[in-house]
Amino acid sequence: MKIKKIVIACLLLLGGVHISTAQDDLLDILNNEQEDATYVPPAFKMTRVAFGHSTEIRSKGVLELFTATRFWNFPGDRSQSFAADKMTTRIALEYGVSDRLSFGIGGTTFDGLFDSYLKYKLTSQEKGEKAAPFNITLLQAGSYNSSSGSVYSGLSGDFSDRLAFTSQVLVSRKMSSKFSLQLAPTFVHKPLGVSNQDNKNFFALGFGARYKLGPHLSIVSEYYRTFNPIESFDTYDPFAIGVNWELGDILIQLMLTNTRNMVEDTFITQTTNNFNFKDPNLHFGFNATYVFHLKNKLKK
Amino acid sequence: MNKSFLALLLILSFGITSNSEKVIARQGQVSFFSYTSVENIKAENNQVYSIINLQEGTIAVDMLMNAFVFEKALMREHFNESYIESDIYPKATFQGKIIDFDTNAQGTQIKMIKGAFKMHGVSKDIEIKTKIENNNGSYTLSGVFETFVKDYNINIPPLLAGNIAKSIAVNFKFEYQPYEN
Numbered sequence: 406m407k408i409k410k411i412v413i414a415c416l417l418l419l420g421g422v423h424i425s426t427a428q429d430d431l432l433d434i435l436n437n438e439q440e441d442a443t444y445v446p447p448a449f450k451m452t453r454v455a456f457g458h459s460t461e462i463r464s465k466g467v468l469e470l471f472t473a474t475r476f477w478n479f480p481g482d483r484s485q486s487f488a489a490d491k492m493t494t495r496i497a498l499e500y501g502v503s504d505r506l507s508f509g510i511g512g513t514t515f516d517g518l519f520d521s522y523l524k525y526k527l528t529s530q531e532k533g534e535k536a537a538p539f540n541i542t543l544l545q546a547g548s549y550n551s552s553s554g555s556v557y558s559g560l561s562g563d564f565s566d567r568l569a570f571t572s573q574v575l576v577s578r579k580m581s582s583k584f585s586l587q588l589a590p591t592f593v594h595k596p597l598g599v600s601n602q603d604n605k606n607f608f609a610l611g612f613g614a615r616y617k618l619g620p621h622l623s624i625v626s627e628y629y630r631t632f633n634p635i636e637s638f639d640t641y642d643p644f645a646i647g648v649n650w651e652l653g654d655i656l657i658q659l660m661l662t663n664t665r666n667m668v669e670d671t672f673i674t675q676t677t678n679n680f681n682f683k684d685p686n687l688h689f690g691f692n693a694t695y696v697f698h699l700k701n702k703l704k705k
Numbered sequence: 706m707n708k709s710f711l712a713l714l715l716i717l718s719f720g721i722t723s724n725s726e727k728v729i730a731r732q733g734q735v736s737f738f739s740y741t742s743v744e745n746i747k748a749e750n751n752q753v754y755s756i757i758n759l760q761e762g763t764i765a766v767d768m769l770m771n772a773f774v775f776e777k778a779l780m781r782e783h784f785n786e787s788y789i790e791s792d793i794y795p796k797a798t799f800q801g802k803i804i805d806f807d808t809n810a811q812g813t814q815i816k817m818i819k820g821a822f823k824m825h826g827v828s829k830d831i832e833i834k835t836k837i838e839n840n841n842g843s844y845t846l847s848g849v850f851e852t853f854v855k856d857y858n859i860n861i862p863p864l865l866a867g868n869i870a871k872s873i874a875v876n877f878k879f880e881y882q883p884y885e886n
Binding site: 435 | 727729731747748749754755756758763764765766767769771774775776777778779781782783785786787788790791792793795796798800860862864865868884
């Protein structure tokens with residue numbers, strides 16, 4: 406009898422356990438049915454890290470109005486300028502032709518550069534064994550220098566001499582939920598026309614990083630190493646450190662940098678100031694993006 | 706007497722779980738709306754999984770947060786990265802019980818579901834009124850409920866406080882099919 410009682414008690418207990426775990430079983434079943442979450446948020450939210458491109462592109466039907474401004478002062482204690490001595494602005498439009506391809510055009514006030522580019526997203530980073538571990542985006546950009554006689558002078562009237570081309574392979578990875586890293590091997594073809602000894606083809610490697618401080622705030626830094634800079638005048642590698650503020654349809658970047666140029670071929674080959682906090686080397690930069698959605702993603 | 710009692714217990718304790726009949730929905734629809742004077746936000750997810758244990762009236766729901774599609778593409782990025790943090794909390798789940806669920810009743814019945822909704826790492830007990838339609842053993846569940854953003858530790862920056870409603874209306878509709886293991 407005793408044994409029977411124990412058996413009954415055990416069975417009752419077992420039954421109880423079965424019933425109490427039944428709910429967990431349901432979620433377990435769904436967990437097995439549901440595909441694993443492979444989604445990784447984009448490594449960068451803006452299409453720029455600071456001055457250079459990021460792997461991020463705009464989705465289909467999205468038009469981005471991008472303005473970038475740099476301010477700097479002349480050396481000297483006294484200046485009667487309002488706020489800053491000099492400034493340059495680049496205004497650009499970027500449009501997502503598809504979810505992978507976007508197209509942009511822009512113009513810069515200070516160096517009279519008109520630029521255009523195509524950006525194609527090859528892979529997106531995902532979780533999982535067979536998923537791509539990196540975001541890879543290809544960039545092909547071209548620019549036309551419209552300035553009559555610039556600080557770099559030497560520009561001939563030939564149309565082809567005023568053209569420059571940049572090809573980039575942008576590779577980025579979200580290392581953790583907060584930290585993203587980007588490498589950008591870059592090839593630039595740019596005839597500067599200052600000296601015949603100067604090379605026209607340049608190789609550079611870009612480094613970019615983003616660290617999320619909070620849901621809407623992140624810090625970014627970017628650096629380009631140019632391997633074969635020109636010899637007729639001194640150039641330095643462009644560097645920037647900045648803060649991103651990412652809110653709704655407006656994305657804002659504030660940065661400190663040593664380059665006043667905003668198109669790849671110029672900031673890689675023609676940054677004439679090193680990064681320090683003295684005028685005129687220190688540039689305050691401001692990028693603002695406003696995004697227009699021209700296509701409703703929901704099926705009506 | 707004792708033997709038959711034992712047999713009954715055996716059937717009871719094992720029968721309940723092994724023979725239990727389940728129905729599953731693999732393309733359930735969940736959408737949510739935020740209405741403010743500044744902006745209306747709508748998002749849809751058509752790949753939500755749900756399962757019901759008909760004997761016990763228990764129900765579970767499992768959804769991937771990144772499967773929500775928004776009117777605006779950039780909103781989806783913000784939603785996943787800045788609000789719901791779907792790389793850390795990829796899923797929202799619900800498990801609960803349909804109170805007084807009559808599996809045999811044909812036609813429409815309105816019932817309450819009590820259970821725990823887990824999203825953004827926060828689990829909260831909620832009660833949802835649901836309309837159950839039984840058409841010869843094929844069940845459809847639908848309903849609407851309100852949920853508060855701040856209950857789930859989701860921060861809305863003060864500048865956007867006017868754009869995102871404090872209370873979000875969630876719509877759901879699941880069509881179930883028999884589930885075979």
